[in-house]
Amino acid sequence: MRNGYARRGCGWLATGLLASSLGGCMLTGIDTAEVKPNAKVVATPTSADRDCLTRAMYFEANRSSDEGLLAVGTVVMNRLDNASYPASVCGVVGQPKQFAQGVLTKPMRASDQERIERVADALLAGKRHKGIGGALHFHIAGRTYRYPNMHYVAATGGNRFYVKKTRDGDMPERAPDAVVKTASGLVPIKVAFAEATP
Template sequence: MSRSAGALLRLAIVAVAATSLGGCSFLGMNFGFNRLTEKECMMRAMYFESNRSSADGMLAVGTVVMNRLNDPRYPKTVCEVVGQKNQFAQGVLTKPMTDSGAVLASQVADQVLRGSRHPGVQNAQHFHTAGLRFPYNNMFYVLEAGGNEFYEKRSVR
């Protein structure tokens, strides 16, 4: 077998192995992007939205995801909630997680998926970057954590 044929064979074996891993990730690189687990989707939302700032900030983001999941107006899986267009950071489900924040995100995702919630988030289903304030009467701020302001939308009476 020639050197180039051997290289092509090795490349083909790697490609087949990578695509058969569906949903497995290694060092932040996901193989089979359409097969992320609920934990991976939760990790990614917390990792990118809290800027890897703290377990407190990650828990708050995870609580918002779960609050949405429990509301009939939103999709029925963590991955669908996190993947909703224009709701979470662009590329949240595809960008690589490259630092130690991924380890913390994994630990906090396990806690959230087992039922832990940030008590300060209450029923909030929304957040934006801390330091910004908007003049809408229906935004009731409940918490600042992880570089974000968390708020509930309530009807104004």
């Protein structure tokens, strides 16, 4: 199941966001310049990971605007990039006390599914909320915390997003985008599961 998308001939990915960069579900012209030094190597996203990402956005952004969904999803993907967090989307979303209680088990309304999956697909294809930057944290917008290390970067989808400053009060460096180890070497997540044969 680890290579779920790849083994099904690129599945949902080939039908939408990355279709223009795929050649019969075989990746052509991988840009190795996109692979940055010290990038965290993570598991190839599977259909289960897509579901976990969808669930995090569904329960944390209150099914708000696409912008709010994208912001929560960006935090999930930022954590996937960061060495302090698990090496899979489901690992990140399933960490205890990090996301809404029951995020991986509560039922979701079918009427919301298609729109939220579209945002999840965009995130897995490399899209990020520009206002979030490298933020790894958020909380409900109605609360205010005055810790000196909290630097707020955005408020959307009923949440406020922030970066934790270093002990010296500096903004932390953003982690390089995570990569996946494939038969062709290390490639960005957004292209990794398009490389395998159907």
